[in-house]
Amino acid sequence: MHPRHPEIAPRLLSETDEQRQLRTVLRDLFRETSSPEDVRKHLATPRGYDEALWSRLAGEIGVHGLAVPEEYGGSGFTFAELAVVLEEVGRALCSAPLLPTVVLAAHALLYSGDRAACEQYLPRIADGALTATVAGFGEGFGDGEPIVTAERGSAGWVLRGRADFVLDGAGADVILVRAATPDGPRLFACEPDPGTCRRTPRRVLDETRRQALVEFRGAPATPVGTAEGAEATVSATVDTGRAALAAEQIGGSGHALDATVEFVAQRHQFGRPIGSFQAVKHRLADVLVALEAARSASAYATACAAVAPEQLPVAASAAAVVCSETFRLATAEYVQLHGGIGFTWEHPAHLYVRRARGAEVLFGTADRHRARLAALAGLALESCSV
Amino acid sequence: MAEEMSGIPEPEEFRARARKWLGTVARPRAADGEWGSGSDSVAVFDNWTEEQEREHTARVQEWERTRYDQGWSALHWEEAYGGRGLPAYYEQLYRAEEAAFDVPHRPEIFPVTQALVAPAIALWGTEDQKRRWLRPMLRTDELACQLFSETEAGSDLAAVRTKAVRDGENWVLNGHKVWTSGARVATWGVAVCRTDPDVRKHAGITVFLVRMDAPGVTVRPIRQMTGGTSFNEVYLDGVTVPDTDRLGPVGEGWRVTLSVLAAERLDSGSLGLDNADRALDLAAHLPRPLTGGEQQRAADLHIRTLIQRLIGLRVTAALVAGREPGAEASVGKLYATETMRRTSDLVSELLGPSLVADTGEWGTYAWTEHLLGAPGYSIAGGTDEIQRTILAERVLGLPKEPTR
Numbered sequence: 001m002h003p004r005h006p007e008i009a010p011r012l013l014s015e016t017d018e019q020r021q022l023r024t025v026l027r028d029l030f031r032e033t034s035s036p037e038d039v040r041k042h043l044a045t046p047r048g049y050d051e052a053l054w055s056r057l058a059g060e061i062g063v064h065g066l067a068v069p070e071e072y073g074g075s076g077f078t079f080a081e082l083a084v085v086l087e088e089v090g091r092a093l094c095s096a097p098l099l100p101t102v103v104l105a106a107h108a109l110l111y112s113g114d115r116a117a118c119e120q121y122l123p124r125i126a127d128g129a130l131t132a133t134v135a136g137f138g139e140g141f142g143d144g145e146p147i148v149t150a151e152r153g154s155a156g157w158v159l160r161g162r163a164d165f166v167l168d169g170a171g172a173d174v175i176l177v178r179a180a181t182p183d184g185p186r187l188f189a190c191e192p193d194p195g196t197c198r199r200t201p202r203r204v205l206d207e208t209r210r211q212a213l214v215e216f217r218g219a220p221a222t223p224v225g226t227a228e229g230a231e232a233t234v235s236a237t238v239d240t241g242r243a244a245l246a247a248e249q250i251g252g253s254g255h256a257l258d259a260t261v262e263f264v265a266q267r268h269q270f271g272r273p274i275g276s277f278q279a280v281k282h283r284l285a286d287v288l289v290a291l292e293a294a295r296s297a298s299a300y301a302t303a304c305a306a307v308a309p310e311q312l313p314v315a316a317s318a319a320a321v322v323c324s325e326t327f328r329l330a331t332a333e334y335v336q337l338h339g340g341i342g343f344t345w346e347h348p349a350h351l352y353v354r355r356a357r358g359a360e361v362l363f364g365t366a367d368r369h370r371a372r373l374a375a376l377a378g379l380a381l382e383s384c385s386v
Numbered sequence: 387m388a389e390e391m392s393g394i395p396e397p398e399e400f401r402a403r404a405r406k407w408l409g410t411v412a413r414p415r416a417a418d419g420e421w422g423s424g425s426d427s428v429a430v431f432d433n434w435t436e437e438q439e440r441e442h443t444a445r446v447q448e449w450e451r452t453r454y455d456q457g458w459s460a461l462h463w464e465e466a467y468g469g470r471g472l473p474a475y476y477e478q479l480y481r482a483e484e485a486a487f488d489v490p491h492r493p494e495i496f497p498v499t500q501a502l503v504a505p506a507i508a509l510w511g512t513e514d515q516k517r518r519w520l521r522p523m524l525r526t527d528e529l530a531c532q533l534f535s536e537t538e539a540g541s542d543l544a545a546v547r548t549k550a551v552r553d554g555e556n557w558v559l560n561g562h563k564v565w566t567s568g569a570r571v572a573t574w575g576v577a578v579c580r581t582d583p584d585v586r587k588h589a590g591i592t593v594f595l596v597r598m599d600a601p602g603v604t605v606r607p608i609r610q611m612t613g614g615t616s617f618n619e620v621y622l623d624g625v626t627v628p629d630t631d632r633l634g635p636v637g638e639g640w641r642v643t644l645s646v647l648a649a650e651r652l653d654s655g656s657l658g659l660d661n662a663d664r665a666l667d668l669a670a671h672l673p674r675p676l677t678g679g680e681q682q683r684a685a686d687l688h689i690r691t692l693i694q695r696l697i698g699l700r701v702t703a704a705l706v707a708g709r710e711p712g713a714e715a716s717v718g719k720l721y722a723t724e725t726m727r728r729t730s731d732l733v734s735e736l737l738g739p740s741l742v743a744d745t746g747e748w749g750t751y752a753w754t755e756h757l758l759g760a761p762g763y764s765i766a767g768g769t770d771e772i773q774r775t776i777l778a779e780r781v782l783g784l785p786k787e788p789t790r
Contacts, residue, residue, distance in 0.1 A: 299696070
């Protein structure tokens, strides 16, 4: 494969009729249930999201099981359908923990190839009964010793150590943990109990995506998959997370652009709509160009996660760079072109700014992704300066 | 080609057949791995003397005629015009295969004739005009240049002053056109003229096809900032054009012009990719380790080449699905001109002094052609600023500037 030429059938970059229908259903549902006021209201609840909506998504629409094979209680579609959901989730800023549960934890289980673990957890993830997350995956560049260690005691494996920045870490029912063992890093499933696992929510910039410090103090855990396959599982899981995040970022950017276009077309100053001024138009045209670039990157990462895993590392890192940059730009213009009203607490723009800034550092900063791409493209000569 | 009579070949089958045919008429392009030898030209605009331009044009025409006569050109055109009635994106499938073969590089007059002017004739021409012009233009026996811009009508193209005055069955044209590529080799010029000075400026325009060898047509080369000559100014002094060479109705010329400009905008998606690839190859072959900053810049350009190709694939995907492409088709030119700038910036970092003083070393000073040529594409075919205004008004639907 020449990494500058995406080897992907063009049709995989465009939406199927089924996917379009799914998008319409979700957009209608979120319009009705996940307005900015709804989102704020649910942020104030203990779990931070609309649990009734979570059940509807899982039950009525079957969102949670889209990318789960039928043998584990899912509907056996692909990641591409899940990406449609995530884009709409990102557009509505829905705070339900789909990313940690149905993307990260579910895919870590699937990639591990551990049938018993899949049978134990995936059916309950697919039907919405269980929330889950991952911990100790770091930024997913596969460099660095695990920060949690696993010991084999008389009653089985226990985990010790601290994992920070764990998505939905304080609320998730199951945590998949990358931990050090004498055989190297390995994955474990831990159902946290307050006696052996202390979970402290972090104060976060983006309240729609909760994070926690998780301290394992001899927490019982079950190995998932083999030690040999663990690092590949972690790496594929985080790349899949990046593809998912890219879809969310597209959704958020799309909202920011649409809302701003609508606003500048009706807001009058100097006796004319501010959207008729070239200075405003050209800024929004630049957002559109960035958004189309990001859509392309996201579509590619999605297609790779679904059907072309060998291209996923390149696609995921490219999408991380492009979609993060686009979301940052789109939300900056969202505030700027709304003027004073866009800078108020009441206006939803800052929720998107927070989401954008939170997302862009979630699975590695842009510099690290560029360095990774350079290495994959043969552009990284060994040098102490890197 | 009997099997095609029954229907449209599958894309994969089509590509395989294209590859097979190309193998019988052209040599495969030498594979990668010969970095440091061969041509190191990265010129954005061809830079030829008139004699060289004629020679090269003749070589390309010979290749284009071979393609046309053997059924590998004009793919999406009706059979009546020598085409094969295939979906439009088969042209891209063919191009992807052709890129692996050593075929002559097509200077701008060729896409202008085949992809901009011919479709405008198909859209606006009379049956007689289609019969007279389409086959010869698709086969490149006739080449058509654009007589559009004037010194006082650049971005504001509808302000053209070149006058066409009716004289019985003929029109008489007087005016001065600039920035015409290929005027020295073209046999026809598509001239945007004012036929009614008394109506709103967009309403008084008519388009004509002018014989470039007609009495009163004078072509003078323009030397651009690269130091070379790729464009011309064209003087029209009392040039007589028969009414049968008028394209579209009198006073409807602005709409005719817009259809050509739209095709030009959509045709520019792969602009700059070749040189961006070259710059990345340069980074990979540099005889010293990249600095952290260079590595970041190179990775960014690498990402741009990926994205630019993906945008193209998305346009193809929309066409395959039988949909009109959306915004992805309109952003291509702006994205491409930025790629060209970033290419210049990376190369400047990588080469340092050997970019600006000619040491004779392969693949170094040659990059000045890119550096100086790239700004041209942010101006030609609709400036970056005009592209932004088009995106804002036509794609985002923002209100127009108040007219004065």
